[in-house]
Amino acid sequence: MKEFFKYVLATVVGIVAVSIIGFFLMFMIVGVLISTTEKQISVQNNSMLVLPLDRQIVDRNPDDPFEDIEIPGFETIKTVGLDDIKTSLDKAVNDDRIKGIYLKLSAFNGGMASAEEIRNMLIDFKGKCDKPVYAYGDSYDQKSYYLATVADKIVIHPLGSVDFRGLGGEMMFYKNLLEKIGVEIQVVRGPNNKFKAAVEPFMLEQMSDENREQQLRYMSSLWNHMLTGISETRNISVDELNTLADEVQTFKQGTGFVEIGLVDYAKYKDEVLDDMREIAGISGKKGIPVVSVTDYADVEVKGFSEKYSRNKIAVIYASGDIGMSMGGEAIFGDELGREIRKVRQDSTYKAIVLRVNSPGGAVFDSEVIWREAKLAAEEKTLVVSFGDVAASGGYYISCPADKIVAQPNTITGSIGIFGTIPNFGELMNDKLGITTDVVKTNKNSDLLTLTRPMTGYEKQLLENYIARGYDTFLSHVAEGRGMTKEDVDAIGQGRVWSGENAKEIGLVDEFGGLDDAVELAAEIAGVEEYRTISLPFLPDPFEEFFKTGTDNLRARFLKNELGEKYRYYEYWKKATSFNGIFARMPYDIYVN
Template identity: 30%
Template sequence: MKQFFLTVLGVFTGLVLFVVVVPIVLITMAAASSSGPDVPRNAVLELDLRAGLSDQPPASPFALFGGGGLSVMQVVDTLSQAEDDANVKVLLIRLPETGMTPAAADEVRQAIRRFRASGKPVIAHSQGFLPAGAVMSSYMVGASASELWMQNTASFQATGFSAEEIFLGRAFEKYGVEPEFEQRYEYKNAVNIYTQNDFTGPHREAMLAWMGSIYDTSVAQAAQDRKIAPAALKASIEAGPWTAEEALERNLIDKVGHVEEAEDEALRRAGRGSRIIPFDEYSSAMGPDNGSGRDVIAVIGGEGAIITGSGGNADPFGGGSSIHSDVMAEAIYDAIKDKDVQAIVLRVSSPGGSPEASEQIAAAVRAAKAAGKPVVVSMGTYAASGGYWISAEADHIVAQPSTLTGSIGVFGGKMVLRDALARFGVDVRGLSVGGDYADAYAISDEFTPSQREAFAGSMDRIYGDFITLVARGRDLTPARVGEIAKGRVWTGAQALELGLVDELGGMNEAIAKAKELAGIDADASVRIKRFPEQQSPFEALANAFGVSGEAARALILIGGAVEDPQAQAVMRRIEADRMRREGAVVLADRPLG
């Protein structure tokens, strides 16, 4: 009876999704692709950065229902198209009051400067710069505009860069939680929040170094755009905070006024009959800029933690993202097989993850090089630890000055909760069969000496593999890599000096280098082919419920009933996976075709 009701519920849910959600999405997508943006002859393009930016647009067609905002790549692509759109006359930017992700700010600043170079004005408006996060990165973006406005009641409190860590060491000790970790080496500081009550010497040294690098980069680039000596700008900033009027007197901003006044000025500059167009509307209608020409470059993107698998149970309506090793590796192999693709640009924005997943992707990069297709990495916000693992063997690495990279190291371990749970009358007891290592990860007991030795040995092996891979990829000696590794994070600017990256810049510079390595003329137009392709609505819905979910199965069965080939292909995969879990064995899934 329970199964009957689950099936009925699944069918009902599938019907609702199939009849309501899918048509809405398909109609929306069709409408966006069939008609261009409703852009007036004199348009003001408004870019609102207050909601934050992801690095890359989502792969799911349903992401728009999850409330996701713009991505850095979307901003870069759209501004590139707006440069050449005769209808777009002015760019208006709404700045966040707190910090922006530094590397994202670098990339957005570069896109704004290219837009301005086309002869079109840019007006940025701020309702204040508050001392939270990397606020100097937000100011740097504002400084790249033709005019920087501030609201009259706002405060200019961008006086530096601060960061805090919450250390749980004393609390864990008090409540009986025992962290059992190994780290390679002293700069691999992720475990310190569990084991310490303050910054260790190496932790403090590393954080101050990369924070100082990001701060100095922001000041230098803002000074360049404001045409002020860096030392003078730094002195003015650090003497604050200032009122809007005081910031104007010190040439930190250009005008004081409300956002409505800035909008009126932008409309006046755009000309008679002008209108403000929201950035997301313009971007959605224009679509990604894939270029044109005979020569093809593949662009493969990955954002988030690196994990094994294909992401079959990912939420298509959510805003989170991960790099699934099966997906990214397959995308690289697809680009290798594509006879039109002459080079690959790998966009990486990841703080790391699984060594096994990272190596799977790195192997695909090696395969591309062996096939004669150059690989250029463009680093986003992060390309650290596992993110650097998948990047290190590329032919060329481009990073933003504020990208966080390196972190060549490894850590792992467990929490022993026996004493902590016992305080609440909870007892943990375990059983195991097999070898001594079978219960190594049990939360009831510490590592035994032999388990600790074996676990430490695995950490040493992974760290050694990482060192070898970086030495091979970057043409450095293992000894030299060992000196700059130890788990330490570097900014892109620092990594350039150390030989961990080759060039500072963003996607534009990466594509230019890919053209060079592929022997394509620098002035030739190239066509961008993106891998992997966006999921179909059927695939996204199947993933939403898990490949064995009754609702997804019912939905795909309905699609099969109307003889939709994509629906039938997904159904075959779902049924095969269900059979595996229920004890049946099949030789192979039929391809999706």
């Protein structure tokens, strides 16, 4: 008992200490913000436009003032928005002050579709002007290298490496762990949802044959698309690239990659700076004026301005898990539904582009958004643009669209539903010595309790409920895509597809990015002159900070401390919150 009270006291002291530190940091940050005036960005002649692609890539610049605050021991998560990259590149085409583009690459902190979108933006930029694109990385992972291959020159540090070995994925399975601690995750999947693998980590010790099959299918699609792009820009055949990957190039060093043609030069940073001076037309060892896309996007450039038009196209962003928040972006049915409804009822909006970047989530929230999207599509042009992932609930909310636009390496599909009910009975009774008792007025008043296994009757009820949910999902997709339910079921069953595969089977209409989706929406709506409005409007950063409070601080600290491993913590939080009915992707996909 003495030890128990000692640990309790230590826990209480720890919580108090963390709270005090949190509040101290909060007021310190606010003080810095209040005392900091908005910085003025000045673009000098002979400047290089820098794309800091080692930052976290997001669809939309969050306009977060905390990113630029430097506090000892408190490192912020810096982001760069695809919208800022697009705006900056468009401005730089005819801005004589910008002499070239510098891609700051080592790791690429975004998904495959984001890499594809930026790559296509750079190809478009090069087609409009003769300004060089220069890529440099201390080392390159496979995504950053794929993006770098669009550059006029790819440069690496003499001791740097290019990770080139093909794509692979790894899943963690918790079945044995849960058995040891006395926890059972009771799983019910939709009828024949054999590919719906979100729950496999709690049921199995390794991948099912169906899961292995679907992963290999879409990974092969992503890899082949990547190799085709590299082959075109580096003039190396796909067969030769596959041979290089089989041999594993990861452990070579700088000049070794020059010899096999993957990069152009191996140079130290001072030599890279000399290259920058040559591009910018700067003599001697003078400093090189640089401007980041995150700053340049807000700079007024002569001759570049969005024409005013009464006709508007709404670009509505839907990013994150649906109906659940884990400290990051999230989509909630009522909020997003309200945004779509407001645009639908506003006659100045001629079309809607819904930008979806979500692995799915709660079925109820997905249904709320689907309904508003369907009503909008009946009154206005609705085009959906897929980001890195638009699967399960992400596809659910998209299927009423007139057209769906995706990248070949977008992850989509996963049309299926599952439900999980944890049983902590053994953990509580046998491991912790906690017992429970029940009083009830009717036979099933304690329906789906977490302290015992489901009865056969309860399980049948849940199976029937999920079967109806899956049938509803199939009906929505069949109606939206002009298919039969049987056809949708054949490509559904929870199966994940690449964008390339999805186009072949009718789940996607066209390849392209957000800009392509906007142009398509304008074309369908018959609108020649228009302006785009990004929605929902971004919240006031101060208000948002106080709203999230210590949750925001905790997430930032954890991301800083755990780095790439934060994703495992985040996945575990999501997985353990699966208590209910979900339309979500089987897993989170990361390509190194």
